[in-house]
Amino acid sequence: MNSDSDLQIAGDILEVPHLLQAPREHPATVAEFAGLVRSIAADRSQWEHLVRYDATTRWYHRLRTGPGYEVWLLSWVPGQGSGRHDHGSSSGVWTVLEGTLTEHTARGTHALGTGTQRVTAPGYVHEVVNDTLEPAVSLHVYYPGLTEMPMHAPQCSAAAVPEEAAADAAPAR
Numbered sequence: 286m287n288s289d290s291d292l293q294i295a296g297d298i299l300e301v302p303h304l305l306q307a308p309r310e311h312p313a314t315v316a317e318f319a320g321l322v323r324s325i326a327a328d329r330s331q332w333e334h335l336v337r338y339d340a341t342t343r344w345y346h347r348l349r350t351g352p353g354y355e356v357w358l359l360s361w362v363p364g365q366g367s368g369r370h371d372h373g374s375s376s377g378v379w380t381v382l383e384g385t386l387t388e389h390t391a392r393g394t395h396a397l398g399t400g401t402q403r404v405t406a407p408g409y410v411h412e413v414v415n416d417t418l419e420p421a422v423s424l425h426v427y428y429p430g431l432t433e434m435p436m437h438a439p440q441c442s443a444a445a446v447p448e449e450a451a452a453d454a455a456p457a458r
């Protein structure tokens with residue numbers, strides 16, 4: 286038997302489907318979580334009917350769960366904000382689905398328009414506010430699922446509060 290080529294040894298890959306790897310059902314890397322966020326954002330039928338603007342509190346809805354992760358939909362009326370917080374031991378990938386949100390961090394302030402995507406590591410401190418006159422919607426994936434959201438003291442614009450002092454501040458809830 287003549288077996289001097291790889292093709293003859295391995296055979297034709299299309300004839301051995303059991304050797305092909307199935308696409309991963311659940312994301313496992315930052316890039317794959319970002320891809321999940323993009324695919325949900327692009328399919329309005331998955332989230333549009335769940336948007337709910339509530340003037341008394343930010344409205345949030347758990348859209349999906351998977352092994353170790355959760356996907357949340359948040360609706361923001363003008364003026365609503367998160368307060369300054371971190372995300373415990375969770376990493377996050379999030380995007381603005383509609384409107385514009387403003388993110389305040391120790392590094393500055395950024396207006397995040399529709400389609401902007403952000404990645405947060407454990408310990409990342411920020412405050413997100415809808416300071417426009419239009420409602421906004423955002424989509425957040427947390428890995429692992431968010432079990433705590435420690436609140437931090439508001440950032441003092443005149444004289445920066447030392448990070449340690451802010452981290453030690455009592456939670457606001």
Ligand SMILES: [Fe+2]
Pocket residue numbers: 367370371372411
């Ligand atoms: Fe956050």
